Each structure stands twice: as structure tokens, then as C-alpha cells.
Amino acid sequence: MIESETRPTSALKVAGIGCAVVVLAPVLLLLGLVVVYQIERATPEDYPDVKPDTMARRISGYSLDAYAALGLNRTLNPGGYEAKTNNENSFGSDRCYPDGLEGMADEPEEGAYRLYHHWMVGRVGKSEGLAALRKVRDHLEATGWRITEYGKDDQIPEWSVRAKRNGGYGISVTWEQDFQRLRGGSGAPCATDPDWAEAEEEGLYQGLPDVGPAPPLVPAAS
Template structure:
């Protein structure tokens, strides 16, 4: 950065005693303004280098382990609801039939101060979705209320809970670890249809290599969901 220098004349006028020359005042102001501009820039650079561009410090965990973690969260909720039916893997018609599926999603680096997200190569986020048809009100209402209380006691943050009545849906949304792990539950009384979903934190696939295609974990399939999966 160029130095700030006061202009000089061949025969400068003397300044009155006890005062400062205009050139020295301007020089002081110039240095002060430059300093005020430099400090925020330096602070910004330091903050960016400190990781505000987004966290990608994901654990190196195999997709099958994260898939099992997501499924077990759903299994625990399924048990708390008191369901006894066995739901086989797969889905015939989303929103109508039973469902028991795993899926893998992208993870993002947060971008520069969160302004531009980019996918992180080799990282993935596993999710598990399940659904039951023919769920009557007496089972859905009591089960959701019990699930709501238990998840709060277990340390989950309830981000939304609504008892919709006879016509509107009943919703329960929870999260923990700053939202990196989430669960959602919805019951539609008009259709007697219940859905649940779990999303676990992002992770790196230890076997992923540069140039690999596809998304880690997109080939995972869950076991059957039901009483047979309960721990003894």
C-alpha cells in the first residue's frame, strides 16, 4: 500500500505556535481512514480462513452404517407409536401404499459465507422413509402424543407440533445436533395415512475415490420394519 505523504513546497509557511499545519492534519486523517478500511478487510480474511465458508468436517463412515443409523431411528419411533404390522422394503405407490425405503442425498460446503453452496464430492446424507395405511384415529393420536413426550425427554428439540383435529393433518418435527439429525411424522386423518422420516448427519464414504460417479449410499436397502426388528 503506498505511503501517505504530505505535499511540500519550496518555501512553506510557518504554522502558528500550538497549531498543526493543514498538511499534517490531512495526513493524520488520511492514515486514520486507511486504517479504518484496512482493519475490516483483515478481519474478514481471518474469519474466512477460520471456516465461515462452511463446514465439511464430516466423519468417514461407510454408507451401510449411516443407513442402519437412519433405519434404527425410524424403528424406535415405530415401536413408540405402538405399531405391530411388518412393512417390507420398498413402496408401490408413494402417498398411498405402505413404504419402507432408504435414500441418499447430497451434502454441501456452505459456500462463501453461505452465499453459494457446492456439493462435496464423496459426502452423502442417508434418509429413511416409512408409511402405513389404514391407521385409525385412536392409534395415531395416542401414538403421536406419546412419541412427542418421549422425544422431548430424550433431548430432541421439537421444532413443530400440531394436533390438526379431524380434518387437518397432525404433524411432529424434531431435530438435534444443530439440525444435522431430523425426524418428521405426519398423520392424515381423512386418509388414515401415517408417514415417518429420518435424516442423519452427513458423512464421507471411506471408499470413495476421485472420479467415482453416483452418490454414496444410493444402493442401500432397509430390512423389514416391524415387531421382528425390536431389540430383546
């Protein structure tokens, strides 16, 4: 075989291999993603097992402690938002969704929940509100919280204190100039209700926990 015939044949072989690689690469990538997705779907999220009532007591305790540090001389009773007074003191919850490729399915993790406590107190002027923020910031720092934000918002007339602590817990307090009120609350990381499977078998599992009313928020003892 002469050299002029060998070179085109070799070039065609190389081109054929290159085309095969180009065609197979997306297929192999897709198969890899499918395998990873199936593994993630079969592996439950590593959320701690915490009963909702226990979590509710924990985060409301954080809110109670922060509220007492504000220096307000009023009690905030449990209840939903009241437009007349701008007051609120209630629990709320969200579903938890897995991370990674599994999250693309947009399906919540069974038995998992994220609990938060939210409160608002109206008729708080600027001097009282900003003084309250300084007090709660100092108190949070002194009790092991890490301050992540303190000061005025760049876009709107609000001043805030935000803090975090080990375990994924967070707390915040904001004074809103437009509404002349303080709002705040505490939040927990995702957790799994250890009793959810049994409740589901009995037809009692609702997807999100009902922990009842929040406790009253009271000022610090004088």
C-alpha cells in the first residue's frame, strides 16, 4: 500500500474515534448524573431527630431571652398578626428539601420540618427601638451568639440585629421606621420528627407539625 492511501485511512479512523467520543460523552455524563441522583434519592438527609415540641420550646426560649433583653415594658401574648396593634407572637414551619441533584425533583423530605418563632410589637418609636437593638446585640454577644449583622439597611429605613449560633440556629430583631414597630424571631435548622412514620401509619401525619400557641413574651424581671 502506498503512503498516499495510508494517510487518509488513518485520518478517517482518528476522525471516527473523535466523533464517537463526542457523541458518547454527553450520554456518559447523563448516565453518571442519573446514578448520582439515584444514590442521593436512596440516602436520607442527615437531619437530627428532634420532636417538634422539643424544638418549639428551644427556639421560643431563644426568643424569650432576646425579648427580655430589649428592655420593653410590655408583655406580648400569643396570637396571630393583629393589624390594629401590629402585634404578633406565633410559631410557623416549613418543609425541608434535599440538597444536590435530588433537590431538582422539588419533593420535600418525608418527616422533616423547619420550625421558626415570629413576633412583632407595635407602637415603638425610633429612640426606643434603636436602644432596644443595642441592648439585644450586647446580650446576644455575651451569651454565645455570633453577630452577623448590625445596623441600618442600605435600601429601606430599617435597623437590624442578626445572629447565629452552633447547630444552625438563628435569631433576628428589626426596627421598622415605616411601621414604628419591632419584629423578630428565632429559627431552627431542619430536623426529622422521630414519630412521623408511626403517625403516617395511623393516618395522623400532616406533613408539618402543629406545636400549638407560642408562649407569652415577657419583659425582664425588674
